[in-house]
Amino acid sequence: MSFERPKELLKPVRRRFIYTTFALAVLLELIPLPDFIVGWLPDFIGMLILYWVINQPRRISVGAAFAFGLIADMATAGLFGQHALAYSITAYLALLRQRQLVMFNLGQQALSVLGLMMANQIIMVVARMMTGSAFAGWSYFLPPLTSAILWPLLTKLLLLPYRHHNV
Amino acid sequence: MDFANNPSFIRQGPRPGTRLAAAVLTSVLLLIGDSQYGLMDKAREALSVVFYPLQRAVNLPITAARHVDDFFTTQTNLKAENEAMRSQHLAMAARLARLETLEQDYAALRRLNQLKSMRQDAGGLAEILYTGRDPFSYKIIIDKGEDAHLRAGQPVVDDQGLIGQITRVQPLTAEVTLVIDKTLMVPVMVQRNGIRAVLYGYGGGVEARYLPVHSDVRTGDLLVTSGIDGLYPAGIPVAQVGRVERNPDAAFIRLNSMPVAGVQHGRYVLVLNEKTNVPARPPEPVVPVKPKSKPSSDDSE
Numbered sequence: 233m234s235f236e237r238p239k240e241l242l243k244p245v246r247r248r249f250i251y252t253t254f255a256l257a258v259l260l261e262l263i264p265l266p267d268f269i270v271g272w273l274p275d276f277i278g279m280l281i282l283y284w285v286i287n288q289p290r291r292i293s294v295g296a297a298f299a300f301g302l303i304a305d306m307a308t309a310g311l312f313g314q315h316a317l318a319y320s321i322t323a324y325l326a327l328l329r330q331r332q333l334v335m336f337n338l339g340q341q342a343l344s345v346l347g348l349m350m351a352n353q354i355i356m357v358v359a360r361m362m363t364g365s366a367f368a369g370w371s372y373f374l375p376p377l378t379s380a381i382l383w384p385l386l387t388k389l390l391l392l393p394y395r396h397h398n399v
Numbered sequence: 400m401d402f403a404n405n406p407s408f409i410r411q412g413p414r415p416g417t418r419l420a421a422a423v424l425t426s427v428l429l430l431i432g433d434s435q436y437g438l439m440d441k442a443r444e445a446l447s448v449v450f451y452p453l454q455r456a457v458n459l460p461i462t463a464a465r466h467v468d469d470f471f472t473t474q475t476n477l478k479a480e481n482e483a484m485r486s487q488h489l490a491m492a493a494r495l496a497r498l499e500t501l502e503q504d505y506a507a508l509r510r511l512n513q514l515k516s517m518r519q520d521a522g523g524l525a526e527i528l529y530t531g532r533d534p535f536s537y538k539i540i541i542d543k544g545e546d547a548h549l550r551a552g553q554p555v556v557d558d559q560g561l562i563g564q565i566t567r568v569q570p571l572t573a574e575v576t577l578v579i580d581k582t583l584m585v586p587v588m589v590q591r592n593g594i595r596a597v598l599y600g601y602g603g604g605v606e607a608r609y610l611p612v613h614s615d616v617r618t619g620d621l622l623v624t625s626g627i628d629g630l631y632p633a634g635i636p637v638a639q640v641g642r643v644e645r646n647p648d649a650a651f652i653r654l655n656s657m658p659v660a661g662v663q664h665g666r667y668v669l670v671l672n673e674k675t676n677v678p679a680r681p682p683e684p685v686v687p688v689k690p691k692s693k694p695s696s697d698d699s700e
Contacts, residue, residue, distance in 0.1 A: 258453070262453055263458075264458060295422065301426070311433050312432070312442070313426040313433060314426075314430060316425070316426040321423065327415050363434035364434065
């Protein structure tokens with residue numbers, strides 16, 4: 233097992249920082265953007281939930297995922313509970329394998345994130361189709377791809393404030 | 400597993416599986432409630448109020464950018480718009496002018512139509528095509544001719560009075576000699592007292608000649624056709640007496656009069672039919688006389 237991430241000592245993560253990142257993600261969801269960009273845009277709230285579940289499982293777990301899912305439902309004007317359902321299930325799945333995931337390097341993590349985000353979308357599609365909506369098209373599964381591609385960047389970005397020195 | 404004396408960092412609340420079950424149950428209930436019964440509409444409304452300022456805040460940079468963009472593009476837009484407006488204004492002015500002409504035409508046509516329905520001898524409406532080219536004769540060309548069964552000799556009026564007489568008929572047009580032409584003479588009488596006279600055109604105006612000095616004619620008298628010829632129906636206004644000159648040296652009055660009809664303007668005329676119940680013409684005299692003038696028996700009384 234190769235450790236691309238140096239085993240460095242990080243400052244303890246503050247609760248305030250976690251909630252700030254979530255607030256920023258909600259704001260990003262609210263930005264009005266042209267349709268062709270929105271189709272590619274990763275699900276920031278879902279990515280953050282996975283990140284914090286993997287890296288801070290004692291702070292953010294199924295309950296928080298459920299709560300932020302409800303907020304995401306509000307922000308995206310979707311059906312009430314669809315994001316909550318998907319996020320709590322994927323958060324649980326990530327939590328089951330959390331000790332393994334946190335040891336992965338960024339590439340492996342990105343792959344598992346791809347799978348988890350895909351599961352997110354599948355759950356939401358099933359939920360929507362069960363409640364009578366039409367299939368939204370295969371482009372609905374594009375955001376997990378961009379999420380996986382952006383995962384290393386997100387990790388680096390969120391680690392930045394917690395390094396002791398800018399190495 | 401969960402003991403009362405556990406340190407706080409070990410106490411983690413319910414197990415993840417339990418939490419997941421609760422979360423999934425709640426989500427499914429929410430989904431069903433929202434999609435089937437619309438239970439969440441109220442909550443959604445309330446939360447949207449909470450979200451509204453956030454949305455506005457996020458939108459703020461974008462709307463600001465749009466405002467700035469608007470400010471700079473509108474300069475050119477305004478110029479272009481201004482130009483378009485100006486040309487449109489010109490076009491509208493032209494259209495308005497045409498509309499006014501049309502309205503005048505319409506009013507004239509209405510009056511003529513009224514006249515036509517009042518008179519039994521009315522022939523047909525005609526439009527003036529152009530005026531004759533000859534500057535010495537006063538003639539107009541109308542757009543009806545043999546096709547409308549016009550004949551030379553028919554009187555032509557407008558809504559004010561007599562204009563002239565048809566003197567030549569072509570297949571599709573007819574030539575009308577105006578009362579102010581010097582070859583046209585109209586037997587008239589003073590409407591007020593019935594004094595008869597002959598009205599001569601003299602090229603640009605009319606005058607009644609051969610009235611004795613003592614005749615009772617005043618400025619403002621209306622001269623109407625007397626109807627004692629074979630052409631003009633009686634009572635059509637022809638001219639108004641302008642200036643009366645009584646010169647003791649001369650045997651006759653000089654009467655300057657103005658035609659009342661729109662002889663030199665207007666666009667539509669009415670062609671009247673000739674009088675029908677007239678006695679047969681007397682045999683043609685040996686000495687040639689001017690056509691269409693019958694100056695007999697209306698000098699004075």
